Amino acid sequence: MLKYAIGFILSVILTVAAYTLVLIHISSEHETISHPVLLAAILTLAVTQLVVQLIFFLHVGAGRGSGWKTLIFISTFVFVLLIVLGSIWIMNHLNYNMTPDQVSHYLQTQQGGF
Amino acid sequence: MNETLTATHEARPMNEENGKTIFGFWIYLMTDLIMFAALFATYAVLHDNTFGGPGPEQLFDLNGVLFETLVLLTSSFTCGLAMLAARNGNKNQTMGWFIATFVLGTGFLALEAAEFVRLIASGSGPQASAFLSAFFTLVGTHGLHIMVGLLWMFVSLVQIKRKGLTPFVNSKLSRLALFWHFLDLVWIFIFTIVYLMGIAI
Numbered sequence: 001m002l003k004y005a006i007g008f009i010l011s012v013i014l015t016v017a018a019y020t021l022v023l024i025h026i027s028s029e030h031e032t033i034s035h036p037v038l039l040a041a042i043l044t045l046a047v048t049q050l051v052v053q054l055i056f057f058l059h060v061g062a063g064r065g066s067g068w069k070t071l072i073f074i075s076t077f078v079f080v081l082l083i084v085l086g087s088i089w090i091m092n093h094l095n096y097n098m099t100p101d102q103v104s105h106y107l108q109t110q111q112g113g114f
Numbered sequence: 115m116n117e118t119l120t121a122t123h124e125a126r127p128m129n130e131e132n133g134k135t136i137f138g139f140w141i142y143l144m145t146d147l148i149m150f151a152a153l154f155a156t157y158a159v160l161h162d163n164t165f166g167g168p169g170p171e172q173l174f175d176l177n178g179v180l181f182e183t184l185v186l187l188t189s190s191f192t193c194g195l196a197m198l199a200a201r202n203g204n205k206n207q208t209m210g211w212f213i214a215t216f217v218l219g220t221g222f223l224a225l226e227a228a229e230f231v232r233l234i235a236s237g238s239g240p241q242a243s244a245f246l247s248a249f250f251t252l253v254g255t256h257g258l259h260i261m262v263g264l265l266w267m268f269v270s271l272v273q274i275k276r277k278g279l280t281p282f283v284n285s286k287l288s289r290l291a292l293f294w295h296f297l298d299l300v301w302i303f304i305f306t307i308v309y310l311m312g313i314a315i
Contacts, residue, residue, distance in 0.1 A: 001195070001198055004191055004194040004195060004198070005191075007191075007194075008187070008188070008190075008191040008194075011187050012184065012187060015180070015183055015184065015187065015302075015305070016180070018305075018306060018310055019176065019180045019310070021314075022176065022310050022313055022314045023176065025314050026176075026313060026314060035314075035315055038314055038315065039311065039315055042306050042310050042311065042314075043306065045306070046302050046303060046305075046306035046307075049302050050299060050302055050303075053190070053295065053298065053299055053302070054299070057190060057191075057194055057295045057298075058292065058295050058296075058299075068137065068140075069140060072140055072141065072144055073144070075144075076144040076147050076148065079148055079151070080147060080148060080151040083148065083151045083152055083155050084151050084154050084155045084158060086155075087155035087156075087158065087159055088155065088158050088159060091159040
């Protein structure tokens with residue numbers, strides 16, 4: 001019971017903290033929190049809440065028999081990072097390197113042109 | 115004949131925490147996470163492509179989203195309490211907490227549906243821009259999962275009432291609780307990456 005209550009209260013605090021940071025940012029006249037700082041802060045809060053909920057709600061890492069849960073979750077998380085960060089990186093690269101001018105120039109230098 | 119069937123099922127007692135069934139369900143949840151990762155990646159790539167139309171700062175209501183998030187978070191908490199009651203064999207408390215979870219979950223879904231209706235009615239439906247297509251797909255898929263979870267919860271409540279807290283029912287409830295907690299996990303990131311980052315960055 002206590003585990004769930006602690007997890008719940010921590011999650012509420014982390015959620016409201018992220019909300020408050022954003023509220024401060026959008027309602028202030030001058031830039032009180034810079035964009036990169038805000039981004040890092042809310043992402044850190046999100047990952048912290050993820051870990052809190054994993055431990056207190058999903059009982060990952062608690063007790064002798066649940067090593068497999070941690071292992072499976074970490075391996076999945078690696079895939080998730082690969083997919084998300086990989087997609088962002090690749091699409092960003094394409095976006096930067098493939099303006100219409102560059103595309104037609106590239107096609108023209110290929111055999112046969114277009 | 116009914117007695118023989120249930121007797122055979124319960125002859126294999128299932129340890130909810132570490133049985134094969136729970137293991138298999140965890141694997142499924144991880145594959146579901148990977149699907150959400152693909153939807154997140156799509157949203158990340160397309161969120162700036164508003165086709166000249168309104169972007170997240172214009173469309174999202176910060177206070178409404180906070181309220182939605184706290185409702186879902188509370189439902190995850192009541193779900194945990196329901197499982198505690200189930201572990202103690204307390205049938206009425208289990209049903210009570212699951213009903214609370216169901217009510218909160220329905221509330222969350224209603225708020226989300228209201229937001230979707232508002233967006234579509236004001237011309238910002240999924241066809242309006244790539245950003246909106248990605249948004250509706252990601253958040254809509256999460257909403258679909260919630261709907262399935264609510265249906266599952268309703269059926270489970272009926273089962274608890276009719277069969278009581280047998281090991282078989284308990285095993286199902288464990289999986290339902292896992293599913294529900296997992297949906298709240300995904301929502302943390304939707305809340306942060308879609309709504310908070312959309313409004314602030």
